[in-house]
Amino acid sequence: MRRRDFVTMIGVAAAGLPLSAHAQRAAMPRLGVLLVGNRQPFLRLFSDGLRELGYVEGRNLRIDLRSAEGRLDRLPGLAAELVGLKVDIIVASETPAVQAAKRATRDIPIVMAPSGDPVGTGLIASLAKPGGNVTGLSAATAELAGKSLELIREIMPGLRRVAALADPSNAFTKPFLEHIDLVGRTSGVEVHPIMVRSTEDLGTAFADMAAKRIEAVIVQPTLPRAPIVALLKTHRMPAVSGNRAFADAGGLLSYSGSLADRYRNAAPYVDRILKGARPADLPVQQPVRFELVVNAKTANELGLVIPPALIARADEVIE
Numbered sequence: 411m412r413r414r415d416f417v418t419m420i421g422v423a424a425a426g427l428p429l430s431a432h433a434q435r436a437a438m439p440r441l442g443v444l445l446v447g448n449r450q451p452f453l454r455l456f457s458d459g460l461r462e463l464g465y466v467e468g469r470n471l472r473i474d475l476r477s478a479e480g481r482l483d484r485l486p487g488l489a490a491e492l493v494g495l496k497v498d499i500i501v502a503s504e505t506p507a508v509q510a511a512k513r514a515t516r517d518i519p520i521v522m523a524p525s526g527d528p529v530g531t532g533l534i535a536s537l538a539k540p541g542g543n544v545t546g547l548s549a550a551t552a553e554l555a556g557k558s559l560e561l562i563r564e565i566m567p568g569l570r571r572v573a574a575l576a577d578p579s580n581a582f583t584k585p586f587l588e589h590i591d592l593v594g595r596t597s598g599v600e601v602h603p604i605m606v607r608s609t610e611d612l613g614t615a616f617a618d619m620a621a622k623r624i625e626a627v628i629v630q631p632t633l634p635r636a637p638i639v640a641l642l643k644t645h646r647m648p649a650v651s652g653n654r655a656f657a658d659a660g661g662l663l664s665y666s667g668s669l670a671d672r673y674r675n676a677a678p679y680v681d682r683i684l685k686g687a688r689p690a691d692l693p694v695q696q697p698v699r700f701e702l703v704v705n706a707k708t709a710n711e712l713g714l715v716i717p718p719a720l721i722a723r724a725d726e727v728i729e
Contacts, residue, residue, distance in 0.1 A: 442492035444502040445477040459677030485510035505582040522546030523676035530585035545689040552585035556593040573624040657703040667697030
């Protein structure tokens, strides 16, 4: 073989397969994921949803994941980091993460996975026509906060004073408190908002609840779960939250949209946007399945009896 032919053959090979591989890498979508806290089970369920649509990380999709590890003050910097990476889409889970992403970019599409009350917090214009660069799933958590008060009253019929533990820096706090207050006024229960900006405020918050003779607590889902549950146990205080992990960690009960639906159903939004759909035109999906989880072990420790009717309605009872 002449040297020229050999060099030409090598050149063709180098210009064929590698260039094709480079083209595939260049065309591989880059997905940014922004989380408030624990990466699991979000990543597992969201990845399941992506696989059902043919997306596999490393093969035809790249995922850059950032978690604030429960520190909401880190979210703006992490959102800016994802924007700097020039991701094609940002998937943000929970209201503070979605807010941080929206403040960081008006151009990159943002998929809520989910957000508590996206209309009430100003993230979107409406569920049917979100407008702007944000779409995805609503957790309807504000409405469920009112339902949480109804549930705790089933266990404690004589309940008179309840605290709503909330974060004043979270835009979701306003609708969260409004729905609890509405149910409180119609049921004759005093609702006392207790504001917590960080774990350092928890000691003061629980002292305040003791002074107010609070009998039960409704915990905003984005607050740090572990230290709150630990203090609830110390003070022997029943509590409910709109986060399944709260009951798993030792809270009395949780009521929320289906966890699997909330995380897995973000994937079709990613798929449609990658195929050319505009976030502004994709209606926001509300939960259709709800999960009631009762921690019977915690109830026993608190000396509370869970009504049989409530046990029968529960999707899971933790013994």
